[in-house]
Amino acid sequence: MLLLEARHxxxxxxxxxxxxxxxxxxxxxxLKSIIGPNGAGKTTLFNVITGSIPLDSGQILFRGKDVTRAxxxxxxxxxxxxxxxxxxxxxxxxxxxxxxxxxxxxxxxxTSSWRRFAGDNGGEEKALEILxxxxxxxxxxxxxxxxxxxxxxxxEIGLALGTEPQLLLLDEPTSGMxxxxxRSMIDLIENLSKRVTxxxxxxxxxxxxxxxxxxLVIHYGQKIAEGAPEEIExxxxxxxxxxxxx
Amino acid sequence: xxxxxxxRYLLLVLLILLLFPLGSPTLFSDFxxxxxxxxxxxxxxxxxxxxxxxYTGLVxxxxxxxxxxxxxxxxYSMKVLTTNLFPILLVGFLLAVVVGFVVGxxxxxxxxxxxxxxxxxxxxxxYLAAFNLTTLTGGDNGITxxxxxxGIPKVWEVxxxxxxxxxxxxxxxxxxxxxxxxxxxSSPFGKVLVAIRENEERVSFLGFNVRMVxxxxxxxxxxxxxxxxxxxxxxxxxxxPGMLHWTLSGDFILMSxxxxxxxxxxxxxxxxxxxxxxxxxxxxxxxxxxxIGSFFVLTILFAPQGILGLILRRSGKRG
Amino acid sequence: xxxHFSTILTSMLHGLILGMVLVIVAGGLTIIFGMLDVLNxxxxxxxxxxxxxxxxxxxxxGSFWLALLxxxxxxxxxxxxxxxxxxxxxxxxxxxxxxxLTFGISLIILNLIKxxxxxxxxxxxxxxYLSGAARFLGISYPTYHLFLLFFSVAMAVLxxxxxxxxxxxxxxxxxxxxxxxxxxNGIDSRKLFTAxxxxxxxxxxxxGVTIAPMRTVYPQMGIDIIIDAFIxxxxxxxxxxxxxxxxxxxxxxxxxxxxxxxxxFSDAAIYIVMAAIxxxxxxxxxxxxx
Numbered sequence: 001m002l003l004l005e006a007r008h009x010x011x012x013x014x015x016x017x018x019x020x021x022x023x024x025x026x027x028x029x030x031l032k033s034i035i036g037p038n039g040a041g042k043t044t045l046f047n048v049i050t051g052s053i054p055l056d057s058g059q060i061l062f063r064g065k066d067v068t069r070a071x072x073x074x075x076x077x078x079x080x081x082x083x084x085x086x087x088x089x090x091x092x093x094x095x096x097x098x099x100x101x102x103x104x105x106x107x108x109x110x111t112s113s114w115r116r117f118a119g120d121n122g123g124e125e126k127a128l129e130i131l132x133x134x135x136x137x138x139x140x141x142x143x144x145x146x147x148x149x150x151x152x153x154x155x156e157i158g159l160a161l162g163t164e165p166q167l168l169l170l171d172e173p174t175s176g177m178x179x180x181x182x183r184s185m186i187d188l189i190e191n192l193s194k195r196v197t198x199x200x201x202x203x204x205x206x207x208x209x210x211x212x213x214x215x216l217v218i219h220y221g222q223k224i225a226e227g228a229p230e231e232i233e234x235x236x237x238x239x240x241x242x243x244x245x246x
Numbered sequence: 247x248x249x250x251x252x253x254r255y256l257l258l259v260l261l262i263l264l265l266f267p268l269g270s271p272t273l274f275s276d277f278x279x280x281x282x283x284x285x286x287x288x289x290x291x292x293x294x295x296x297x298x299x300x301y302t303g304l305v306x307x308x309x310x311x312x313x314x315x316x317x318x319x320x321x322y323s324m325k326v327l328t329t330n331l332f333p334i335l336l337v338g339f340l341l342a343v344v345v346g347f348v349v350g351x352x353x354x355x356x357x358x359x360x361x362x363x364x365x366x367x368x369x370x371x372x373y374l375a376a377f378n379l380t381t382l383t384g385g386d387n388g389i390t391x392x393x394x395x396x397g398i399p400k401v402w403e404v405x406x407x408x409x410x411x412x413x414x415x416x417x418x419x420x421x422x423x424x425x426x427x428x429x430x431x432s433s434p435f436g437k438v439l440v441a442i443r444e445n446e447e448r449v450s451f452l453g454f455n456v457r458m459v460x461x462x463x464x465x466x467x468x469x470x471x472x473x474x475x476x477x478x479x480x481x482x483x484x485x486x487p488g489m490l491h492w493t494l495s496g497d498f499i500l501m502s503x504x505x506x507x508x509x510x511x512x513x514x515x516x517x518x519x520x521x522x523x524x525x526x527x528x529x530x531x532x533x534x535x536x537x538i539g540s541f542f543v544l545t546i547l548f549a550p551q552g553i554l555g556l557i558l559r560r561s562g563k564r565g
Numbered sequence: 566x567x568x569h570f571s572t573i574l575t576s577m578l579h580g581l582i583l584g585m586v587l588v589i590v591a592g593g594l595t596i597i598f599g600m601l602d603v604l605n606x607x608x609x610x611x612x613x614x615x616x617x618x619x620x621x622x623x624x625x626x627g628s629f630w631l632a633l634l635x636x637x638x639x640x641x642x643x644x645x646x647x648x649x650x651x652x653x654x655x656x657x658x659x660x661x662x663x664x665x666l667t668f669g670i671s672l673i674i675l676n677l678i679k680x681x682x683x684x685x686x687x688x689x690x691x692x693x694y695l696s697g698a699a700r701f702l703g704i705s706y707p708t709y710h711l712f713l714l715f716f717s718v719a720m721a722v723l724x725x726x727x728x729x730x731x732x733x734x735x736x737x738x739x740x741x742x743x744x745x746x747x748x749x750n751g752i753d754s755r756k757l758f759t760a761x762x763x764x765x766x767x768x769x770x771x772x773g774v775t776i777a778p779m780r781t782v783y784p785q786m787g788i789d790i791i792i793d794a795f796i797x798x799x800x801x802x803x804x805x806x807x808x809x810x811x812x813x814x815x816x817x818x819x820x821x822x823x824x825x826x827x828x829x830f831s832d833a834a835i836y837i838v839m840a841a842i843x844x845x846x847x848x849x850x851x852x853x854x855x
Contacts, residue, residue: 050451076453090444101441104434105453113435113462163453305661352844359604359664363795364844367836370792374836492788496672503665533680539673546666547654 002064003028003167003197004049004080009058011041011048011221018044020221022058026167031193033200033208033229036218037241042201043085045218046169050075050082062167076105081165083156085172085201091145095136095155098144099127102162127162134158134188150181154188161192168198174207186210209233217241251511251554263417267410279409281525285518286416287477288501290423292513294470295498300508301431302463303443307495308349308365311372312468314490315341316475318376321389321485330403331396331415331480338472346468350461357446366492373490388486391479412481419477423470427510430466439463440508500542506552515554571704576821582710582779584817585717589772590790591797591809592724593765598798600761602660603652606667608769609791610674615640615770616782617678620687629692629778637770644766648759675787684784689777709778716775721810724768793820796838 006024010017018041026032034042047053049060051071060068062078070078090098103126104110131137134154139147144155153173160168173189174182186207192198193211202208208215208229215232217225225231225238232238263286267279291313298304316338323334353364376383383389396415397403406412430436438459441449450456479485488494497520498513505516520538527534549556594608615636622632647670655662690696691709698705772790773782780786797812819838 052447052451071450072447073450073453073455076451082451084448088445088448090441090448092444093441097437101437101449102452104437107434109434111435111438111454111459113430113433113466115433159448159452303661305664352840355844358660362664363792364840366792367840371836371840496668499665499668500672533676535676536673536680539669539676543651543666543669543673546662546669547651550658550662 001028002026003062004199005061005064006045006049007059007061009045009048009060010056011044011053012056018221019048022218022221022223024216026197026199028166028197030213031189031198031200031211033202033212033215034218035202035205035208035215040218041221042218043171044221046082046171046199046201050080050169076163076165079164079166080169081160081163081167082169083160083171083173085175087152087156089144089152089155089159092143094141094143095147095151095158096124096127096131096140098155099130099158099162100124102159103127103130105162106164130158130161133191134161135184150177150185153177153181153185157188157192166197168192168196170198170200170202172201172203174202174204182207251509256511260421267413276409279413281521283409283413283416283481284478285514285521286413286420287474287481288517288521289420289514290416290477291471291474292498292501292505292517293423293427293510294467294474295502296507296510296513297427297430297439297470298463298467299499299502300510300513301436301443302439302460304354304361304460304464305499306353306365306467307362307492307499308353308367308369309467309471309498310490310492310494311349311365311369312342312346312471313475313478313494314372314376314485314487315345316472316477317479317485317489318383318389319472320394320476320479321391324392324394328399329392329395330399331394331406331476334394334480335473335476338476339469342468342472343465346465347461350464350468354457354460354464366495369490369492369495373487373492376487376490383487386487388484388488391483391485393483394480406480408481416477416481419473423473424510424514427470431510435459435462443508500538502552503550504542504545504552506554509552509554512552512554516552519553574702574704575706577818578706578710578714580818580821581814582714582717582817583820584814585714585721586772586776587790587793587797587813587817588721588810589717589724589768591794591813592721593768593772594794595798595809596728596761597765601652601656601758603663603667604660604795604798605762605765606664606791607647607671607674608667608766608794609787609789610671610678611640611644611766612769612773612790613782613787614643614674614678615773616689616777616786617682617687617773618770619774619777620689620782621682623689629690633771633774636774637767640770640773641763641767644763645759647766648762652762653755653758671787671791678787679784686781686783688781691778707779713775713779717772720768720771792836796842 002025004024004026006022009019009022009024011019022041022045024032024045034045036042044053048055048058051067051069051074055068058068059066062075062080065078067075067078090101093101100123103123107123109115128137128140131140134157136147136151136154136158139151144152147155153176157168157170157173160170170189174185177185182204189198189200189207190211200208200212212229214227215225215229216223217232217235217238219241224241225235227235263282266282291309294312295306295309298306319338319341320334323337327333327337349365349368353361353368356364377385379385380387393405395403395405406415431439438449438454442456442459446456475489479489498517501516501520502513503516504520505514506512524534524538527537545552551559590608590612594605597603597605597608618636618639619632622635623629626632651666651670652663655666691712695709695712697708699708699711700706773786793816797809797816816838
């Protein structure tokens with residue numbers, strides 16, 4: 001069943017057309033990767049889907065419901081979460097506090113100004129679970145800004161997980177990571193893909209080929225190919241435009 | 247959440263404050279009781295300011311508008327309704343909620359310097375209204391209030407004595423205000439406020455309706471500001487446009503930064519210090535503001551966490 | 566109220582002059598923001614200092630032109646001290662700190678002015694050959710005001726030429742984004758920052774001196790002008806000189822007509838305008854979307 005559907009998305013910034021005609025279908029449970037050269041419009045795609053930038057035209061449906069105009073916090077409530085290409089967490093809070101905040105958003109009294117903030121409503125427990133699953137539990141009392149870069153990228157994902165999403169949008173999670181750090185990230189994503197539908201933007205082709213159920217290739221704001229990883233690898237146009245002889 | 251300043255110190259301060267007035271007028275003049283009363287009333291306003299500016303990061307230059315609102319509300323309520331404090335406060339609360347929501351709703355759409363100037367615009371609007379609509383407000387001459395009373399009408403109602411009656415009244419309100427604010431910042435809501443200050447974008451991506459949270463914080467500051475305004479006007483038996491002037495809003499910024507924003511105790515401390523020093527200096531020279539302003543600049547340059555920040559850093563509490 | 570052509574013409578001229586003087590003030594503010602990323606809250610108090618200094622210099626020397634020359638130099642010098650000792654250490658800190666700092670500086674300057682000159686309003690006489698009135702188009706209009714109009718237009722043109730035609734102007738427009746390019750071109754960015762700040766504050770002082778014969782120097786002039794200037798910078802979009810000019814001209818007219826038609830509450834007009842603009846277009850009218 002289609003979890004997310006995007007139809008004829010168009011977005012320009014002034015004279016620059018960034019998304020010219022994007023169609024996207026994501027089935028529940030799959031991991032779809034989006035690849036393409038820099039500037040192809042991938043992050044913009046995420047931005048318009050999650051509502052942080054308005055679309056020029058097009059439609060976005062989540063579980064069949066039209067959510068084209070919804071703002072970021074509404075998207076989050078609907079069950080979508082996103083991680084960012086450039087670290088976008090809370091540097092002066094500890095790792096645990098970061099994830100607790102995410103978890104808090106789903107708790108019944110998450111914005112109560114009267115109740116005491118305590119783990120007794122299950123928030124801390126859940127946050128610790130997430131830290132464990134992302135391998136960050138040792139660093140739970142460290143300030144986020146003091147974490148290693150690789151751990152910070154994991155925190156990025158941890159934050160998104162805290163909101164119990166059905167659909168996870170990961171924006172270049174391994175960006176800036178060494179091969180060694182990437183490996184644990186790849187394992188993490190593989191694990192996650194069993195529980196959650198994922199849309200993944202990545203430059204790391206090895207990762208993409210390994211974890212994806214399907215791959216969408218974008219260039220100049222348009223789709224140039226879509227299909228199973230093996231097909232995309234063999235696709236000549238894709239190779240010419242992007243893979244450059246991989 | 248652990249309090250920034252340990253409970254022990256706070257209780258000690260409370261004890262001192264409770265016992266202090268007993269020493270007047272025999273040990274020292276009533277003047278100090280009066281000064282402390284003013285400090286505590288200011289403290290209530292400063293607590294409200296710390297919630298939006300210190301914790302949420304929304305520095306406004308319009309906080310005076312709530313004090314003035316409280317003051318004029320008290321003046322009119324006295325003429326029309328009653329001299330009894332609690333009904334006056336209730337009217338004030340109602341006004342605070344309405345004005346706080348309206349001003350907040352519009353102002354919150356802006357950030358940073360824009361927020362500063364928009365809140366200034368709103369406050370100046372009220373100031374000019376008070377100044378120019380002389381038939382309604384008495385203009386620059388202000389309005390004199392009757393003496394305020396507390397108690398239950400027809401059962402037991404009494405004038406609030408000065409200075410001791412008002413002192414304890416102010417102390418009572420201050421304690422309640424502090425406890426309330428402490429509850430707020432220790433709550434889930436309080437966590438969201440700090441997160442908004444740190445990284446507003448991510449907070450909305452986590453599913454929080456940031457706009458509503460900010461408006462709520464703004465309304466909380468309005469409530470506290472109006473309370474302080476009512477208390478101040480009924481204490482001075484007078485309200486004038488000066489209570490709405492932007493320099494008062496500026497004073498709150500000065501006091502908060504000097505004391506240490508985002509700590510609740512800091513701004514109150516900053517307010518007490520500036521009121522005391524200001525009083526000392528103003529008997530020496532008319533231009534004591536130059537010293538305070540210079541000190542403020544030095545604070546920003548060398549100790550942006552304020553006095554409380556310095557104290558805590560010394561004892562190794564803050565990261 | 567009767568509306569004669571003469572009233573309208575006079576109002577328009579007033580508004581135009583106001584607008585142009587605002588251009589000078591707002592221009593200074595805009596280039597400082599564009600270059601240093603600092604919204605100088607103290608700009609208004611420096612403008613005011615220029616005005617009061619101008620008054621004293623004219624009183625002592627009897628020469629308006631001398632005052633016009635010397636006051637901006639003094640204020641520019643003060644600007645240098647401010648930038649060097651207080652702003653420079655703060656580059657790299659969150660913008661809130663700059664805001665608070667310039668706020669503190671403005672308080673110091675405002676109180677310094679009160680200390681030196683008291684709470685009085687002073688009139689500054691224009692040079693004798695510029696006083697009196699000229700008659701044209703059926704109205705009698707003060708000669709000095711006309712001079713002020715031409716002067717401020719000239720200054721605006723000068724500013725525009727500087728910004729768009731010189732190497733430094735390009736640097737200013739590139740702003741803080743392009744420090745590497747600046748330095749590659751042999752421009753010391755820190756010296757440029759200082760120079761821009763000094764120039765901006767000097768401009769504010771020029772405005773203060775030249776507008777003094779028209780509006781007198783008075784204790785509220787600092788806060789009044791900073792709000793006006795800020796509205797313009799907001800209307801025009803932060804960092805945009807062209808926007809600032811358009812905004813200034815619009816505001817000049819608005820204020821003038823507001824004063825004529827909304828007696829008693831005319832001051833409020835400005836705040837209404839500002840609030841309206843900030844609400845409708847929080848990033849200014851000429852702002853480009855990112």
